[in-house]
Amino acid sequence: MNLKTTIFCALLLNLLVLSTPQLISGNIASASVGAANFLPNNEQEMDTDNELTLSLAVAAYITTTLANYNSPYGCYYSYEDSCTVSSYCSILSTLKNYYDEAIVFSKGHRGIPYWNYTPANWNHRSLLDHDGYNLIDYAHIYSRTSSDNIVTFIWHCQTALKYPSSYDTYGWYGMPYCWTHDNDMEQYDNTGTQVYLGWTDNVPGDPYPEQRGGSPQYEYEIVPDTYNYANVAGSFWYYMCDGDTVIQALNNLCDDIFDDNFEDTYLNEWLVVWGNMNLGLP
Numbered sequence: 001m002n003l004k005t006t007i008f009c010a011l012l013l014n015l016l017v018l019s020t021p022q023l024i025s026g027n028i029a030s031a032s033v034g035a036a037n038f039l040p041n042n043e044q045e046m047d048t049d050n051e052l053t054l055s056l057a058v059a060a061y062i063t064t065t066l067a068n069y070n071s072p073y074g075c076y077y078s079y080e081d082s083c084t085v086s087s088y089c090s091i092l093s094t095l096k097n098y099y100d101e102a103i104v105f106s107k108g109h110r111g112i113p114y115w116n117y118t119p120a121n122w123n124h125r126s127l128l129d130h131d132g133y134n135l136i137d138y139a140h141i142y143s144r145t146s147s148d149n150i151v152t153f154i155w156h157c158q159t160a161l162k163y164p165s166s167y168d169t170y171g172w173y174g175m176p177y178c179w180t181h182d183n184d185m186e187q188y189d190n191t192g193t194q195v196y197l198g199w200t201d202n203v204p205g206d207p208y209p210e211q212r213g214g215s216p217q218y219e220y221e222i223v224p225d226t227y228n229y230a231n232v233a234g235s236f237w238y239y240m241c242d243g244d245t246v247i248q249a250l251n252n253l254c255d256d257i258f259d260d261n262f263e264d265t266y267l268n269e270w271l272v273v274w275g276n277m278n279l280g281l282p
Contacts, residue, residue, distance in 0.1 A: 024067035024074045033282045034099030035075040036091050037063045038106040040083040040130040046210065051219045055107060056080070058218060058230050062105060062237045069241035069281060073099070084129045085140060092144035101148050101282040104179070107155040107233065110214070113139075114170060123166075123173040127156050137178040138171030145179050150282045151246070152179045152196045155233060157214025159198030160272035176274045185275040188263075195246050195275040204266040227257045232267070240281050247277040 039059040041052050059079055067075040076094070078087045095102040106127060113134040114121035126134035135141065154175055162174035164183045177183050180194045201213030209220060218230035232253060239249035250262035250273075258265045 022078070023076045024063060032073050032099050033070055033101045033103065034073060034095035035066045035070045035103040036095060036105070037066060037075055037077045038083055038088060038091075038104075038108070038127075039077075039079040040106075040108040040128060041080045042109055042128045042130050042132055044109055046217065048219065051217050054218045054230055058234050059107065061234055065237050065241045066103065066105075070103070081130050084131065085133050085135050088127070088129065088135045089140055089144060092141070096144055096146055096148070099148075101150045102145070102152075103281055104149060104152045105155070105237070106153075107218075110156040110158055121168065121170065123162060123168055124170060125156075125158055125162065125173075125175055127154070136170075137173055137175055141175070142172055142178040142181075145181065147181045147194065149179055149181075150194055151240070151279065152194075153236070154179070154196075154198045155215050157199060158201065159215070160196075160200050160274065161198075163274060180275070182275070188273050189276055190278045192276040193279075195273060195277060195279045197246070197271060197273050200270055200272050202270040204270070222257055231257060232271075243280060245278050245280045246273060250277075 037059060039055055041055055043052065056079060059077070063075050063077040076091045078091060092104075095104070109128045111126040111128045111134045112122060113124055113126045113136045124137050126136045129135060159175040163176040163185075165172050165174040165177035172178060175198055176185065176196045180196050182192070182194055185192060185194070185196065199215040203211060203213055208216075210217070216229040218233065219228055221228050222231070235253035235256060236249050239252045240246070244252060247262070250267075254260055254262045254265050254267065262268055
């Protein structure tokens with residue numbers, strides 16, 4: 001199945017609107033891999049109805065693709081009003097406590113939870129849940145993850161920043177460290193047992209519509225009337241679940257969209273990979 005067919009199929013999927021966290025075809029067992037996909041769809045001023053609908057369709061595709069890959073353990077998922085801080089914490093705790101290795105994807109907006117405290121603190125990042133509450137790097141994520149989080153992709157703004165981590169008044173900061181518990185990962189490396197993908201502020205110039213930095217909206221066009229950033233997300237997980245390593249998946253999707261390798265596109269240094277790019281899914 002080529003990229004166009006893959007993403008067109010994603011957009012034709014029935015939208016899954018859920019009231020509680022769910023697991024597609026899963027069993028909790030030892031010697032197993034847990035997977036989770038989160039979509040808060042917290043609505044900010046830049047979010048159009050199309051962005052929210054497109055995000056839900058792509059989330060459904062990614063969950064199904066991960067669940068099929070990870071059979072019989074499936075994939076936990078939590079979307080929209082079910083995707084709260086409590087839901088994140090519950091699913092992440094389940095992955096940590098009942099599975100040997102974990103795969104996580106989340107798409108949404110980020111917060112800076114302590115910026116308005118006295119004194120102001122700009123070190124920490126959070127993921128905003130559906131209602132705009134903060135899932136904070138150290139306070140909520142660090143204690144519910146471990147070095148067994150093998151492949152993590154956090155499609156929220158600035159989630160590749162503040163690394164390597166240090167410890168401040170509130171605890172360890174930075175999404176890469178708090179998801180992996182590894183403070184020695186190098187960018188675009190080929191060693192180690194974990195890989196983490198997130199976004200910096202190195203956005204492309206005009207005509208990219210959002211100049212303030214962070215992760216792209218799915219609906220933003222890359223090639224007019226042909227590809228957008230939803231294709232990047234859907235295709236990454238398609239290729240990963242087809243047996244690619246991270247760098248193979250990035251090169252394949254960039255070949256499809258840009259007709260070039262990942263390192264020669266503007267995604268490089270904007271979408272940052274910390275850790276071992278030669279890892280595939282566990």
